[in-house]
Amino acid sequence: MKKPLLFVLFCTFLNIYAQDKPNILVIMVDDVAPNALSAYTMGMQYPTPNIDRIAKGGVLFTDHYSQPSCTAGRAAFITGQKPVRTGLTTVGQPGNPLGLKKEDPTISELLKPLGYMTAQIGKNHLGDRNEHLPTVHGFDEFYGNLYHLNVSEEPEQADYPKSEEFANMYGPRGVIESYATDSFDNTEDPRFGVIGKQRVKDTGPLTTEDMKTFDEELVKRSKAFMKKAKDADKPFFIWHASSRMHVYTHLKEESKNLATKISTDGDLFGHGFIEHDGHVGQLLDYLEELGLDENTIVIYTTDNGPEQSTWPHAGVTMFRGEKMTTYEGGLRSPFLVRWPKEIPAGLVRNGISAHEDVLPTLMAAVGKSNIKEELKSGKKIDGMNYKVYIDGFNNLDYWTGKSDKSARNYFFYYYETNMTAIRVGPWKMHFATKERYFDDMVAHTMPQLFNLRKDPFEKYDDLTGFHQIMGKSWVMQPAIGLLNKHLSTFKEFPPRQESASLDINKAIESIMKAGAKN
Secondary structure, eight states, rough: OHHHHHHHHHHHHHHHHHHTSSSEEEEEEOOGGGGSSHHHTTTTSOOOOOHHHHHSSEEEEEEOOOOOHHHHHHHHHHHHHOOHTTTOOOOOOOOOOOOOOSSSOOHHHGGGGGGGGGEEEOOOOSSSSGSSSSSGTTTTTOOOOSSOHHHHHGSTTTTTTTOOHHHHHHHHOOOEEEEEEEEEEEEEEETTTTEEEEEEOOOOOOHHHHHTTTTHHHHHHHHHHHHHHHHHHEEEEEEOOOOTTTOOOOOGGGGGTTTTTTSSSTOOOHHHHHHHHHHHHHHHHHHHTTGGGGGGGEEESSSSOOGGGGGTSSOOOSSSTTTSOOOHHEEEEEEEEEOTTOOTTTTTEEEEEEEEGGHHHHHHHHOOTTTHHHHHHHHEEETHHHEEOOOOOOOOOHHHTSSSSOOOOOEEETTTTTEEEEETHHHEEEEEOOSSSSSSSSEEEEEEEEEOOOOOOOOSTTTTTTTTHHHTTTGHHHHHHHHHHHHHHHHHHHOOSSSOOOSSHHHHHHHHHHHOOO
């Protein structure tokens, strides 16, 4: 009798322990700059009253960094590592063997042993093989797409190859619905590999018609998971990743003129973004309806800067550059956090923060403040041995107002595998730059130096008036010291896999290196 009684008491303790943990809802919009939110620009662009509720009820960050592209931004967020470590440095393509590896722990894998129910709803973009799906990386459930949105509509093009052979080799997977399981399924797909410990269903292609209301389905599923977790008396972690505002924007009839009164009927981005704000409102309202809002951490952010090159489907940024560049426009992102139980309303933070900080900060919020050190030394979680270098910082005190100083004072800017800039405090040095998405990256013999307080929009180019770099050469020494320290970590923690690149010459170089090893 003792053993069953102890087991019951242990399970009861776990349930009570889990109930004290905050719920976590991360809303990740796609390709959006801070200026699109009225919380940042007081309606200079669009009214976003629902997104603003997060800012007004919590904390707004002005100097937060994502990554220059979709896959890199999402990898940095979910793993806490620089994408160059995981190999997820650029936009993932259908059929690419690269993807999230089992050796790199995710936020969800760290939360599961603490009693969390976990779901990813929406865009993943961390690999399309079965081994890459969220449900073998700590998520109980997944429903969503695996690529940048426009890939899913390419099969509708008139000249797209119609053969089954082409589709099987190069075509995108449809919207995936998958669930984690305890049993291992040895069934192997010739392209996508062994299914593993999950149940996977391809629900069909994400067509342009489906795109008009796809985010409504995502909202419905996130709400259902909240209810499911509440009924089970367990905390939840939901990564809700909308398809808005990635190109191309396909709107239902009721959304086609949402921005017309304040902008123009041709403002596709504006119509879609105002629609998206309504979806955010539905999620926040449902949290309140369930009585969960007080102890739920709500994060609103994006994966990278806007893709101005495809305007007006895409948005614009007030910063220099755009997506796929390492000027501020490529990475400077909205970042809002609301947690009524712990974060005072109306905070504004000007210190540096980054997607890599989310993992250690959330783990601190649930009582695991030493996770970075534990993973560096090596930690066994749910039967898996992890030993990784977390690049993020525990910034919980800064989030909650207990400290006025961010734990992060520097940031390394990577374009794919190339480090192109460093920021230390207000000073930013560019070693290579490109202005637009499709431009070539150009290296500089003399770094461009900007003070991002004096010139946050990087308007003054020091290559045409270089007295600042000549007069402030002392700025470089601390930056080089931080760089050397950063690079030294790769000796013990080398990149997990060879990174992909959209640069064909880099791709060829990678293939040649692999051939030489063999």
